[in-house]
Amino acid sequence: MNGFFQIENLSKNFGGIQAVNAANLRMEENEILGIIGPNGAGKTTLFNLICGVYSPGSGRILFKGQEIQGKKPHWIAKRGIGRTFQICQPFKDLTVLENVLVSYGHSFYDRWTCFGRYAGRPHVEGATKLLVQLGLEKYRDWESKDLSLALQRRLEIARAMALNPEIILLDESAAGLTYEESLDLIKLVRELKHRGKSIILIEHNMNVAMEVSERLYVLDHGAVIAEGTPEVIQRDERVINAYLGSE
Amino acid sequence: MEKILENWVTGITLGSIYALISIGMTMVYGLIKVLHVAHASVYVLGAFLGFSIYALTGNIWLAFPAAMAGCALVGYLIYSQIYQRVQDARADITFIISLGLFMAMADAFRLIAGPYSLSFSHTFSFPGYQSGILKITPEQLLVIGSSVLLMGVVWWVVNKTKTGLAWKASAQDREVAMGLGLKVNYYFGLNFIFGSALAGIAGVLVGIYYGQVNPNMGFLWSYKVFVVMVLGGLGNVLGTVVASYFLGIAESFTISYFGYFLPRDAIAFILMIIVLIFLPSGVMGRRQRI
Amino acid sequence: MTFVCINILLSLSVGVLTGYAGQISLGQAAFMGIGAYTAAFVTTKMGLSCWLGIPCSVFAAAIVGFGLGLISLRLKDDFLAIATMGFNFVVVGVLLYAPMFGRALGMGDIPMLSFFDNPLSREAFLGFCVASVVVVILVVWWLQRSWVGLAWRAIREVQEVAEVMGVNITKYKIFAFVVSTAIAGFSGYLYAHFVLFITPYDFVFTNSTFAVTLAVLGGMGTIRGPVLGAIILTVLPEYLRFIQDYRMLTYGLLLVVILLFQPEGLIGNKSFLWRHLTGLRIFRRKPVSVEATQ
Numbered sequence: 001m002n003g004f005f006q007i008e009n010l011s012k013n014f015g016g017i018q019a020v021n022a023a024n025l026r027m028e029e030n031e032i033l034g035i036i037g038p039n040g041a042g043k044t045t046l047f048n049l050i051c052g053v054y055s056p057g058s059g060r061i062l063f064k065g066q067e068i069q070g071k072k073p074h075w076i077a078k079r080g081i082g083r084t085f086q087i088c089q090p091f092k093d094l095t096v097l098e099n100v101l102v103s104y105g106h107s108f109y110d111r112w113t114c115f116g117r118y119a120g121r122p123h124v125e126g127a128t129k130l131l132v133q134l135g136l137e138k139y140r141d142w143e144s145k146d147l148s149l150a151l152q153r154r155l156e157i158a159r160a161m162a163l164n165p166e167i168i169l170l171d172e173s174a175a176g177l178t179y180e181e182s183l184d185l186i187k188l189v190r191e192l193k194h195r196g197k198s199i200i201l202i203e204h205n206m207n208v209a210m211e212v213s214e215r216l217y218v219l220d221h222g223a224v225i226a227e228g229t230p231e232v233i234q235r236d237e238r239v240i241n242a243y244l245g246s247e
Numbered sequence: 248m249e250k251i252l253e254n255w256v257t258g259i260t261l262g263s264i265y266a267l268i269s270i271g272m273t274m275v276y277g278l279i280k281v282l283h284v285a286h287a288s289v290y291v292l293g294a295f296l297g298f299s300i301y302a303l304t305g306n307i308w309l310a311f312p313a314a315m316a317g318c319a320l321v322g323y324l325i326y327s328q329i330y331q332r333v334q335d336a337r338a339d340i341t342f343i344i345s346l347g348l349f350m351a352m353a354d355a356f357r358l359i360a361g362p363y364s365l366s367f368s369h370t371f372s373f374p375g376y377q378s379g380i381l382k383i384t385p386e387q388l389l390v391i392g393s394s395v396l397l398m399g400v401v402w403w404v405v406n407k408t409k410t411g412l413a414w415k416a417s418a419q420d421r422e423v424a425m426g427l428g429l430k431v432n433y434y435f436g437l438n439f440i441f442g443s444a445l446a447g448i449a450g451v452l453v454g455i456y457y458g459q460v461n462p463n464m465g466f467l468w469s470y471k472v473f474v475v476m477v478l479g480g481l482g483n484v485l486g487t488v489v490a491s492y493f494l495g496i497a498e499s500f501t502i503s504y505f506g507y508f509l510p511r512d513a514i515a516f517i518l519m520i521i522v523l524i525f526l527p528s529g530v531m532g533r534r535q536r537i
Numbered sequence: 538m539t540f541v542c543i544n545i546l547l548s549l550s551v552g553v554l555t556g557y558a559g560q561i562s563l564g565q566a567a568f569m570g571i572g573a574y575t576a577a578f579v580t581t582k583m584g585l586s587c588w589l590g591i592p593c594s595v596f597a598a599a600i601v602g603f604g605l606g607l608i609s610l611r612l613k614d615d616f617l618a619i620a621t622m623g624f625n626f627v628v629v630g631v632l633l634y635a636p637m638f639g640r641a642l643g644m645g646d647i648p649m650l651s652f653f654d655n656p657l658s659r660e661a662f663l664g665f666c667v668a669s670v671v672v673v674i675l676v677v678w679w680l681q682r683s684w685v686g687l688a689w690r691a692i693r694e695v696q697e698v699a700e701v702m703g704v705n706i707t708k709y710k711i712f713a714f715v716v717s718t719a720i721a722g723f724s725g726y727l728y729a730h731f732v733l734f735i736t737p738y739d740f741v742f743t744n745s746t747f748a749v750t751l752a753v754l755g756g757m758g759t760i761r762g763p764v765l766g767a768i769i770l771t772v773l774p775e776y777l778r779f780i781q782d783y784r785m786l787t788y789g790l791l792l793v794v795i796l797l798f799q800p801e802g803l804i805g806n807k808s809f810l811w812r813h814l815t816g817l818r819i820f821r822r823k824p825v826s827v828e829a830t831q
């Protein structure tokens with residue numbers, strides 16, 4: 001199977017709890033994929049498996065034909081997969097600019113170039129351009145812990161973008177946002193697609209998920225229980241049961 | 248044969264002492280996830296308090312409650328004034344704070360009581376135990392007896408009282424416990440008081456057993472307590488007790504049969520480092536959940 | 538005065554490892570010891586030039602530091618702390634028991650640094666020390682300006698996230714240990730050629746906590762912090778002689794009080810003093826221009 005991005009029969013077990021159960025997923029280039037499911041369904045674990053934080057028990061993850069499961073996170077990051085986190089985790093003592101520079105410098109860390117100045121003019125300009133794209137340039141020298149939640153989420157996205165990734169994983173980026181802020185987020189996701197990125201987003205906010213995803217996967221208890229376009233998923237009985245049943 | 252029995256007895260006595268000191272520290276770790284090094288200083292305090300009361304009153308049995316009370320108070324102060332303030336700090340910073348406190352207290356003891364050992368001897372009115380070649384001195388009897396008694400108390404408190412239940416709940420998940428209305432800080436404080444009182448008794452016992460107290464007592468035992476805690480599983484009271492006896496007996500036999508190829512503390516630490524490296528990820532500190 | 542330099546180096550070694558990379562080490566004194574004993578060994582037992590001691594001491598300390606770095610990968614935070622503490626005990630234990638290092642009596646008759654058989658005068662030696670300190674400060678300054686420094690700070694913040702952002706945390710953690718222990722080893726080299734007689738007791742664990750106190754007092758995470766801390770704690774006991782007897786008490790209390798109430802140290806990046814100093818007109822830098830768009 002040679003496509004852009006596939007997950008084949010991926011499983012992950014944590015001491016008896018099957019967090020991810022034989023999950024299968026496929027994504028074409030430049031798609032916007034949504035992953036939804038009740039709490040504890042294994043969505044974030046799936047992201048952690050994709051970006052290398054966990055090693056799967058079994059199964060494969062293929063990115064442009066290459067197996068990436070079980071590889072180290074920094075290797076995967078350099079291959080072109082960036083992510084944000086469910087609970088915002090900026091580098092608190094670093095400024096907004098420095099936060100972005102950390103991932104911006106991903107290509108320098110493993111060569112002799114790592115001894116170069118990180119605040120050099122081309123780097124700062126490049127990172128600032130990213131901040132402008134996300135509307136954060138005003139806060140460039142702020143300490144990241146002083147940002148509001150919505151801005152922190154954007155910072156996380158900026159950080160992921162600085163990897164120049166082909167795939168961006170957004171983990172509940174709409175959580176805690178107001179209505180207007182989530183509209184901004186939807187606009188942003190579409191903008192990312194326009195720039196050629198492929199996006200997978202985990203969302204609990206149904207409006208956002210249904211509005212922006214081109215296709216959806218529904219997870220429950222670690223397994224994929226449904227897949228399809230938003231219209232199809234909204235009517236799918238299994239999905240409705242999964243959400244209601246878990247209350 | 249007699250030597251073997253003697254080693255067993257010594258080992259069990261040693262193990263009892265390790266257990267009494269370690270229980271307090273491992274309980275604290277289980278609850279607030281802090282390596283409370285200063286606990287060793289509390290233990291030394293107990294020894295000195297007991298010694299002072301004995302010197303003042305000549306009554307050995309008064310020494311114990313005095314030590315318990317003093318240590319409980321100091322333990323509580325340490326919790327409320329120090330650990331409560333740094334609840335969300337990184338674990339290594341908290342450890343360094345505890346270490347600083349430990350060293351400051353050790354030096355304070357040296358300044359107050361002088362750097363030399365003070366003789367703490369008392370002949371007990373009850374005899375030891377002798378049966379054939381098995382010989383247990385009255386001091387050993389006291390140590391082993393009190394330890395068993397106290398560990399029984401610990402077991403009872405942890406497993407049969409509301410306090411023990413609160414401890415177990417808070418150890419599992421502090422926020423959930425708080426959410427359920429548990430006055431977590433109150434129970435943490437109780438835990439410190441309880442553990443510190445135990446350490447105080449241990450201090451008096453050690454003083455009596457070795458016939459002396461000196462300000463450097465804490466140093467000798469503190470590193471061994473680390474080893475015991477790591478071997479027994481951090482926060483695991485039963486494991487710590489088992490590990491204490493294991494270490495006590497092992498030490499007793501090795502001292503008697505082999506020389507040292509390295510100082511005792513170095514050997515203990517090598518053992519501990521090896522165990523730490525090969526333990527499952529449960530010991531790798533709190534991995535950030537992302 | 539020479540001790541100030543030696544202690545500055547020691548303090549910087551802690552600053553690099555803990556202040557920047559966020560890895561705790563309570564064993565720096567052991568590395569100073571490794572450096573010192575290597576220097577002594579190279580000159581007394583092997584009869585080589587005393588200047589060869591520089592690469593040898595640094596290298597010896599760095600190799601062992603590499604090993605400690607490997608160990609550190611499996612441990613985090615407080616467990617790393619006790620492991621490094623244990624490591625200090627082990628090193629001291631080895632030095633105490635190894636016959637080739639003179640056991641408890643240590644090694645003596647270490648020659649002074651000499652230039653073609655002319656021993657350096659005290660002033661010259663001091664000059665050499667100061668020069669070394671300057672060199673090390675430059676190196677550390679360079680590192681913290683570079684991607685290495687940024688990577689270290691990211692690791693100190695949230696290492697799992699740093700890894701997902703492309704930082705090879707294994708490599709950088711080990712590198713932090715190597716740099717830090719190399720500096721400590723070099724400080725040992727200077728120490729050996731200054732006091733000319735070393736024993737294992739010079740490098741016990743309590744000295745490691747002294748090293749940490751130095752860095753904490755001034756403020757980790759900067760260069761000025763450890764330097765100031767070292768200066769204060771080396772010079773002050775000279776002027777306040779009575780403090781000598783209360784050293785452990787003072788250091789212990791300092792650690793507790795500073796970490797409780799001002800963990801950034803005296804002149805660390807967000808400390809009370811520093812913020813006020815940089816608020817002053819004379820210290821204010823030109824504001825960075827920020828586009829005020831949108």
